[in-house]
Amino acid sequence: MSLHLIELPLSLQALHRWAGTRSLAAPFDEGLALHHLLGEAFGPAALQPFRLMVAPRAQTGTLYAYAGVTAEDLRRQALSVLTPAHAEVIDLDRLRSLPRPAEGWTEGQRLGFDLRLRPVVRLASALAGTGENGEDISFRKGAEIDAFLAAALRGETASREDVYLGWLAERLAPAATLDLAATRLASFRRTRILRNGKRLEGPDALVHGTLTITDPAAFAELLGRGIGRHRSYGYGMLLLRPPQRGR
CATH class of the missing domain: 3.30.70.1210 (Crispr-associated protein; domain 2)
Incomplete structure (x- = not known):
């Protein structure tokens, strides 16, 4: 599969407003909001993995992602399904990409x-021990926990x-x-x-x-x-x- 680095400017205020209309803003989870927004605009997992970069006190951010298609392909796909609310968040005109070929x-x-x-x-397997504040803690098999906490509970x-x-x-x-x-x-x-x-x-x-x-x-x-x-x-x-x- 070909790989492309994607760059996409976003309006942070519009993202928060959009998340609010979708009941994704109480409390606001940036990753969850972007997961839904990108999936609706470009298709499930089309831009994955991704990273939102925001300068201090900025009103806009830049989303970087890897995709299997070019910016033009993504733009064409999004234009067919984008809503006005999506368009307030995503600046499709400034969407661009660079190839990252395997060779x-x-x-x-x-x-x-x-x-x-x-x-x-x-x-x-289940894991138990003492927390940082001296409290007894335990986790069931299959639980997702901090790798550092898991190491500490094992005595490392x-x-x-x-x-x-x-x-x-x-x-x-x-x-x-x-x-x-x-x-x-x-x-x-x-x-x-x-x-x-x-x-x-x-x-x-x-x-x-x-x-x-x-x-x-x-x-x-x-x-x-x-x-x-x-x-x-x-x-x-x-x-x-x-x-x-x-x-």
Whole structure:
């Protein structure tokens, strides 16, 4: 499958208004709103994974995504189904794309990246222990929890950054290896998201770093697929950059 990097300007105020009309704004879940908006305008998973970038105090944002078709194909598709409410949010005239062909990647190639992640794991068995505040906590088999919390409950003493970078390295393989000396946890917070009518609380992390391609074909697939869970809600998109400097 061919791959294209998509760039799409959005009005943030219009996005909030649109989400309000769809009962998606109380409280507002940006990833959920964009998931529904993009699906209605371009088709299910047409723009996935994606990432919304917003400058401080800006009224507009830029959505980046990977897609299997060009901007012109996406524009043609959207024009057939777009509503006036969609058009207030999405600036189709400024939708554009660049090809990311599989043959453009080579073994040993080093690339920097900017990546928003939700580093969670699904438990293969029940897990219990003591929380940060000394409280007893337990999770059932199949629960989705913070990868760092899971490691701590198993008695591991690695830092949050080390756990998250290890989590990422596992998911990059076998397509690429992670350069730990040039990769860092840039920011971390805990957020609540709405999935299937349930509120889930968990980690929301930004990682800036450098990787080395080990399997070009697998790397091309990884770009189009994204990394980790919640990829259709704004997580897991590898935004490529020049290689980063070591720490």
